[in-house]
Amino acid sequence: MFGGSFQSAVRNLRLYKWRSFLTMLGIIVGVASVVTIVSLGEGVKKQVVGQINQLGSDVITVRSGKVTSSGLGQDQLNLLAFFSTSTLSNNDIDSIKKIPAVSSVVPINFVTNSARSGDYRADNIFVIGTSNQMPDLLNQKLEYGGFFEDKATDEAKQVVVGSKIAALLFRRTNPVGQSMQINGVDFTVIGVLERTPGGLLSIAQTDFNSSVMMSMEAARKLTGNRTNLLQILAKSADPDIDHTVSEIDKTLRKNRGGNSDFTVLKHSELVNIANHVVDSMTAFVSSLAIISLLVGGVGIMSIMLVSVSERTREIGIRKAIGATNRQILNQFLAEGLTLSVVGGLIGVVVSLAVNGLLRLYSSFEPVVNVRVLSLALIISVTVGIVFSVAPAVKAARKNPIDALRNA
Template sequence: MDFTESFKMAAKTLAANKLRSSLTMLGIIIGNASVIAMVGLGEGAQQFINGQLQSLGPNVLFIIPGSRETRELGGLEVPRNLVVADAEAIATQVPSVKAVAPENSTQGVVSYRNRNTNSTIVGTTEDFLTVRSFEVEKGRFLTPLDQRRNSLVVVLGNQLAERLFEGEAALGKQVRIRGITFDVVGVLEQKGSSLGLNYDDSVMIPITTLASRIVGRTSPYGIEVSFISVSANSQESMDTAEFQITNLLRLRHGGDDFFINSQDTLLEIADTVTGALTLMLAAIASISLVVGGIGIMNIMLVSVRERTQEIGLRKAIGASQQDILVQFLIEAIILSALGGLIGTALGASSILVISVLSPFEAGVSTSAVLVAVGVSGGIGLFFGVVPARQAARLDPIVALRSA
């Protein structure tokens, strides 16, 4: 019997037992859908995090107070040793740096008339726009004069301005922060959150004003900062800038009580973490494929017992062991391949739902689809061998007597 005839016979047999065939495919369907959805979710998370890091600005270095080991230990208090004077020294003494923006932040209630909202209050300098690639939508940003005078001026994030003023023009109005009145001089363009801080829902004030009127001076060395963002002259000069900044701060601080993260370093860490997460999710989902393969083998073994008479008759009229073996293998492969295709469709549909309901731009991974369908077909072939061999080895006389 040729392959085409065996395929037709296998397809007719499966079609005659629709319920059993459907239940047999269920494990493969769930397995394929899970693998594709989990891989798509992992890749979506990776793209989302990379987008967040790219939004930090081009060629950016982040100088963070405390040693890396101190940060990793968690419960220890981070030293307050990084100050505005360090940022000013970097800006004037490091030639490979284009702009420097120190930042410090706290939480507080921002009020306009009878509208109150809790927001992040960010103290920074005029170079924030350059370093972090932000744009002003209306009005202006903070100026060096604002810093020198400790001016009570504020630039609002886009979402915060919309929530406080509800369509009114924000420029020229006054808001209150912790009981202090500030003049609104600008509104930022919407950009989204980065590294857990949503600047669209924040207020920006001069860092000198933050220190003198909001949080006070908490460091004995000067005006404390949470971190310093530095923009290098180019991508090629980032290593040079990091080296020069490290040497300068070592001289100023007398040791390594700080560490520097580059955008590339953060991207590498994010790729490693999300890649491992994607692999783990895919491995967990793959267990369903193995369970589905075992289900195929069990059902096929039951099918061999139920079709003993059919096998005996076919052998009695001349069917060879190979014919019987090929037919049962084809049945197993059809079940797993069809289940794989249905599972792929369900997995792709679930990814579209995820991309709509979450911030992840999840996409269907072609490699995940090919691997899932290929693995499901291989599983069908692997787990179909045992029942197929058992059917092929049945003695026709014994089969006809037991029927």
């Protein structure tokens, strides 16, 4: 019985191709949006967690403000800490270096600026003051040249540039040994970092591809102490990470007279924060995309109500020759279900195409899984059925005599 209803539904929908397509458009956009957004969220989560794991479980992060394990702090949102005023200081760096349980310390100190080399200019770059231990601790590799020595850089004005800065300022030439200007001051490029994924969603919340790295002292001299100490990374020499975390916490509290305007995070807590923040962002944006699915459902209901009115004579004739209310109901439900299924499948294909283009032409690596595809299709089918009930019931309840009289 339902098989015949679906055949009839497909036949009727093919008679009105453009109307059917426009009716499905909301479903197509909704499914494509949900799948693409969730895939991007899963890809970002995989990337960030991978970077955290690459750091190693012995790396501890000290951040400005209070950040909870859920990712939201009392004073800031974790991913927006980049833009807030830091409560960390150079005294904190020196104090952490003196802790016996800490083997190395890497500060991430930044300010935005512009750079120039010859006729080429790069705006809104990140000037990062850090230490020469940064590549080892962050597992970063150099494409050309080497990294600076802290003391030598203060006088020699040596910098290491990110891959995007190298491409913008030096085009296809090797930047090592060439000169560039930041804030009117000449610097010599001694190294170029390999391209790294992540940007502001990376473990260090810094787009190293668009950055120029120099020593802390050189950065302070360049900017007149207007740099912002984003965070401090410390490597534990003690296998007991909790003990090192406790020592850092006690030391920084002592510097502040007992106040705690900072957060010390170990590896597992960073993973929890990354998962929570990305999941929250994905859920919020996905909820907006689901609204388009509901709009698509309303579109299905509206068009089907119009269809019921247009096909009053057909309904009357079918009932007059013996069609039951159930058969009429099934036919219109089948039409609504067909619209939602076809729209959902097209939406999935569109999302897969978008994800493929993102992989080819951007740094994003969306992760598509069967669970997300299945859930999106189930939602679209459910929307189609729910919003088809009212038109189907209206059609089934039509009196055949009245239907033929009013046709």
